[in-house]
Amino acid sequence: MRVTNNMLINNMIGYIGKNLYNMSKYQNQLATGKKISVPSDNPVVAARALKLRTDVAEIEQYQRNVEDAQSWLDITENTLSQIGDVLQRARELAVQGANGPLGQDDTNKIKAEVEQLRTQLIHLANTTYAGRYIFSGYKTDKPLIDESTGDFAIDVSNSEAIKFEIGVGDDININVTGGDLFNGGGDASATNRGKLIEDFDNFITALGNGDHSAVSNLIADIDDDINNLLRIRADVGARQNRLELTANRLGSDNIAFTKLMSENEDVDMSETIINLKNEENVYRASLAGGARIIMPTLVDFLK
Amino acid sequence: MSFFGFNVALRGLYTAQKSLDIVNHNINNVNTTGYSRQYAVQTAARPMSTYNGTGMIGTGSNINAVERMRDEYLDYKYWGENIIYGEWEAKRSVLADLEALFNEPSDSGFTTVLNNFFSSLQELAKDPSSPAVRALVSQRGVTVAKYFNSMAAHLEKLQDDVNYRIRTKVEEINSLATQIQQLNRQIYIAELGGNTANDLRDQRGVLVDKLSKIINIEANEVVVGTLPDGTEDKHFIITISGKALVNHFDVSKLSVVQREEDEKVNAEDISGLYEIKWADGNILEVKGGELRGYLDVRDGNGGEVGPNGIQSPMYKGIPYYMKKLNEFVQTFAKAFNEGIIGGTDGYGHADGYGIDPDGDGPAAASHGIRFFTMLGPDGQPLSSAAFIDESATPSEIEQRYKQLTAKNFAVSLDVTTDYNTIAASSNGAEVGNIDILNALLKMRHDEHMFSEGAPEDFMKSLVSNLGVDSQQATNYLERQETIVNQVESNRLSVSGVSLDEEMANMVRYLHAYNSAAMMISTMNEIYDVLINRMG
Numbered sequence: 001m002r003v004t005n006n007m008l009i010n011n012m013i014g015y016i017g018k019n020l021y022n023m024s025k026y027q028n029q030l031a032t033g034k035k036i037s038v039p040s041d042n043p044v045v046a047a048r049a050l051k052l053r054t055d056v057a058e059i060e061q062y063q064r065n066v067e068d069a070q071s072w073l074d075i076t077e078n079t080l081s082q083i084g085d086v087l088q089r090a091r092e093l094a095v096q097g098a099n100g101p102l103g104q105d106d107t108n109k110i111k112a113e114v115e116q117l118r119t120q121l122i123h124l125a126n127t128t129y130a131g132r133y134i135f136s137g138y139k140t141d142k143p144l145i146d147e148s149t150g151d152f153a154i155d156v157s158n159s160e161a162i163k164f165e166i167g168v169g170d171d172i173n174i175n176v177t178g179g180d181l182f183n184g185g186g187d188a189s190a191t192n193r194g195k196l197i198e199d200f201d202n203f204i205t206a207l208g209n210g211d212h213s214a215v216s217n218l219i220a221d222i223d224d225d226i227n228n229l230l231r232i233r234a235d236v237g238a239r240q241n242r243l244e245l246t247a248n249r250l251g252s253d254n255i256a257f258t259k260l261m262s263e264n265e266d267v268d269m270s271e272t273i274i275n276l277k278n279e280e281n282v283y284r285a286s287l288a289g290g291a292r293i294i295m296p297t298l299v300d301f302l303k
Numbered sequence: 304m305s306f307f308g309f310n311v312a313l314r315g316l317y318t319a320q321k322s323l324d325i326v327n328h329n330i331n332n333v334n335t336t337g338y339s340r341q342y343a344v345q346t347a348a349r350p351m352s353t354y355n356g357t358g359m360i361g362t363g364s365n366i367n368a369v370e371r372m373r374d375e376y377l378d379y380k381y382w383g384e385n386i387i388y389g390e391w392e393a394k395r396s397v398l399a400d401l402e403a404l405f406n407e408p409s410d411s412g413f414t415t416v417l418n419n420f421f422s423s424l425q426e427l428a429k430d431p432s433s434p435a436v437r438a439l440v441s442q443r444g445v446t447v448a449k450y451f452n453s454m455a456a457h458l459e460k461l462q463d464d465v466n467y468r469i470r471t472k473v474e475e476i477n478s479l480a481t482q483i484q485q486l487n488r489q490i491y492i493a494e495l496g497g498n499t500a501n502d503l504r505d506q507r508g509v510l511v512d513k514l515s516k517i518i519n520i521e522a523n524e525v526v527v528g529t530l531p532d533g534t535e536d537k538h539f540i541i542t543i544s545g546k547a548l549v550n551h552f553d554v555s556k557l558s559v560v561q562r563e564e565d566e567k568v569n570a571e572d573i574s575g576l577y578e579i580k581w582a583d584g585n586i587l588e589v590k591g592g593e594l595r596g597y598l599d600v601r602d603g604n605g606g607e608v609g610p611n612g613i614q615s616p617m618y619k620g621i622p623y624y625m626k627k628l629n630e631f632v633q634t635f636a637k638a639f640n641e642g643i644i645g646g647t648d649g650y651g652h653a654d655g656y657g658i659d660p661d662g663d664g665p666a667a668a669s670h671g672i673r674f675f676t677m678l679g680p681d682g683q684p685l686s687s688a689a690f691i692d693e694s695a696t697p698s699e700i701e702q703r704y705k706q707l708t709a710k711n712f713a714v715s716l717d718v719t720t721d722y723n724t725i726a727a728s729s730n731g732a733e734v735g736n737i738d739i740l741n742a743l744l745k746m747r748h749d750e751h752m753f754s755e756g757a758p759e760d761f762m763k764s765l766v767s768n769l770g771v772d773s774q775q776a777t778n779y780l781e782r783q784e785t786i787v788n789q790v791e792s793n794r795l796s797v798s799g800v801s802l803d804e805e806m807a808n809m810v811r812y813l814h815a816y817n818s819a820a821m822m823i824s825t826m827n828e829i830y831d832v833l834i835n836r837m838g
Contacts (some may be wrong), residue, residue: 004799039770138733
């Protein structure tokens, strides 16, 4: 085949351009740390990258949700434990108050303490977390119990479960409804008095009347209340457990998906550096070869 | 013996000199685009008979013609391949723009925008009464809407750019055709005497090369008769899809006509797109070249028949992506606002209640608010009531969503002016109720929302579609580039100037010239002896 000068030059320019392009490709990969910069570099990797980004973002959101659910439940559990202390103390006082020989003076002291406990109970019923009433069901902007009367201030149905999403199609109920806790498992309805407060009221009345046998009968009621509380605390504890497990799982999911994402789109640095070096050599060689090819013609040898 | 020898030697001088001239011309044009090297057709001159039986005596040499080295088959091949090359080059360049526009995978593309939006909804689900989180949801919603607005604006701009490129290319065709027609005239006149207009033909070849990249042409030199001197009468003709663009001395130009509203190919098209026609009004069928590429990406909607019954090209061009984005916002807004997903009506934003700003009862909590509406004629987002009237029937609602486009997608004025209207609750009196919000959050994973799946699957499939198309265009382009380069290399092999060769020829003709000159001085000596020294 006849070879002419311009063929050589054209080919040389073409190849040098191509080599330079390859070099810039690896250089881009090194600079961005990504295998692809546009979908056409590798549509499969691109599609997977989009999916994985969403997955990772979602997992991170679920992790935040779990943390918030945990702190909400921690507050709830903390409050429940204080209510437990109140009930425990009330029971002790009831046992004391049931003693016939107790003088009116002592009975009045007990009565005063029970009244304090009742007030504390109402305060606990209106506990807030970040400005939201935790036992008010969906009406988080309103207190559960009217401080002056001790009646429920609002209706709270036990179906008013606040749920946080902690996974795709997976949510967890993070609140305890007021009725469940303060009305022995029933719903709370406005202007009615919950069983818990009513028991305290009866207690106070019985103490006021000095009716020791009535106080004695109340011990069983307080035991019921304590059992009811224990049931709820067990439930909250189980939920906390579940959150703990979910948090662990989400943590490892996050690592796994981040790793997948990295494997999918991040470059292997050492491999890319070697490739770049390789391309650089090819490029240098093509330049050197080109310089040799273009230089000599017969002109150089004619005198 | 006469002075015959002088004449022969003189011819030798002339021949060598002419050949050197040609070498000189070739060397000069070593870098001229499209130049074919020229060579002298040299023959021995007519010999002289002697009458004494010694035979015929040669009378030296003649240059009969100057020809160019050219393989015309390679030209046809080049044109044919260049048409395909041009088409893919045009497609590739626009698809690369589209890819840059979608900007995926990245940390600022659609995925991120939607992730952030749903993330803010999640935060709201945890604290539905917080004004700060409500503001965040509204802002993130606006970001989603603005993302689509900006995509639509860029796509329209891109379509406009491509449209402009089409117009420029048509002007280029007309200019090239006029130049070719002028060269036709010069060549025809120059060749009437029986010569070959080498350099003019080369120039014409370059113009046809350029033309072949732009549009599907066929170029031929056709014999139409015989001239009075007996040579063939050849006309150079260029046709596009069968109709002559250049016919010997005539040119039929192309023109661009803006399409009327009722001539639009796609519903998504911007106004004023050009239709390419012959200047005489006939329809032009563009089958290849850059123009075909640009037309495909400008009008291509996967072969769908548009509102005016015109079928779009079978290519996924700009209108296809406009249509897909519109489809996304319509379906997404309908699901989000109304809870209608794939024909089933669940709970959407409009079914929920906002929070009551002054907190004294359910009467004041907003209800029936559409989170997403559209931009009104004045460019301001419509309020929910202006978008869909409370009394609207389901079919009227359906119709309203058909008017949503990526370009006019917006967050309702109610939501942007009063964050309390964001409906999280299924009951106006319960601020902690997030039933509606949970229904909205579930939509993110609703596989029935699009035929492609959930919202993110839809975009994923759109982006990977674009990636595949763009990759295909790149591959075709590279393959075609190799072919075109190969043909060009073959052409250069035949027609290109080799400096080595020219140098060798130069030395050769120099020697011939020197020898002929020596011949004259030898003759001179002979006659000197004969005339001056004798007698």
